[in-house]
Amino acid sequence: DAGVIQSPRHEVTEMGQEVTLRCKPISGHDYLFWYRQTMMRGLELLIYFNNNVPIDDSGMPEDRFSAKMPNASFSTLKIQPSEPRDSAVYFCASSSSGTGAGGNQPQHFGDGTRLSIL
Amino acid sequence: QKEVEQDPGPLSVPEGAIVSLNCTYSNSAFQYFMWYRQYSRKGPELLMYTYSSGNKEDGRFTAQVDKSSKYISLFIRDSQPSDSATYLCAIPGKYNFNKFYFGSGTKLNVKP
Numbered sequence: 255d256a257g258v259i260q261s262p263r264h265e266v267t268e269m270g271q272e273v274t275l276r277c278k279p280i281s282g283h284d285y286l287f288w289y290r291q292t293m294m295r296g297l298e299l300l301i302y303f304n305n306n307v308p309i310d311d312s313g314m315p316e317d318r319f320s321a322k323m324p325n326a327s328f329s330t331l332k333i334q335p336s337e338p339r340d341s342a343v344y345f346c347a348s349s350s351s352g353t354g355a356g357g358n359q360p361q362h363f364g365d366g367t368r369l370s371i372l
Numbered sequence: 373q374k375e376v377e378q379d380p381g382p383l384s385v386p387e388g389a390i391v392s393l394n395c396t397y398s399n400s401a402f403q404y405f406m407w408y409r410q411y412s413r414k415g416p417e418l419l420m421y422t423y424s425s426g427n428k429e430d431g432r433f434t435a436q437v438d439k440s441s442k443y444i445s446l447f448i449r450d451s452q453p454s455d456s457a458t459y460l461c462a463i464p465g466k467y468n469f470n471k472f473y474f475g476s477g478t479k480l481n482v483k484p
Binding site: 258285287296297299302304345349360361362366368 | 462
């Protein structure tokens with residue numbers, strides 16, 4: 255089975271440019287998560303969706319960040335305008351609400367987008 | 373106080389050693405505990421998943437939960453160079469189980 259697919263794998267761009275990161279979750283999963291990972295702060299949850307609806311965006315650092323999920327198989331995270339401090343690895347993860355274990359289903363991660371803002 | 377604390381290491385051991393990785397957590401209401409393994413330039417992958425207290429074994433890996441001490445451990449027996457990775461503990465929130473609290477990760481290097 256295909257896992258979570260993210261694109262691009264690497265992105266290098268100049269400060270001020272718009273950046274769009276893409277994610278395809280595992281088929282059948284109804285939760286989608288966007289994380290950012292840095293050495294200083296570790297893994298931070300930015301936003302998550304349930305059935306394509308944003309549920310919690312309290313981790314989005316500021317208005318320059320936006321995320322959408324137009325359908326069950328696609329999500330984007332956009333940064334506009336980008337800044338050097340946005341440089342990080344961005345992960346998408348998905349999970350299924352499931353019926354077992356009290357609903358605590360593991361999250362499955364993609365291999366991330368390594369973003370460098372110059 | 374952070375919800376989950378983890379020693380970042382790095383931890384370097386010889387091949388065949390027993391490895392102990394640990395996390396502490398602050399909320400006694402947490403019930404589910406996970407360990408993820410992350411290879412360099414890859415995403416975290418689920419390694420172990422336990423509920424409440426006690427031990428769970430899977431091959432060379434054992435996950436242990438001590439709720440009285442709010443302490444979780446991952447033991448790796450007969451460690452192999454292929455075990456070299458960063459290990460993250462993850463705990464779903466008590467009331468919002470979609471919000472995982474991740475440890476900062478312990479980087480493990482197993483030397484041949």
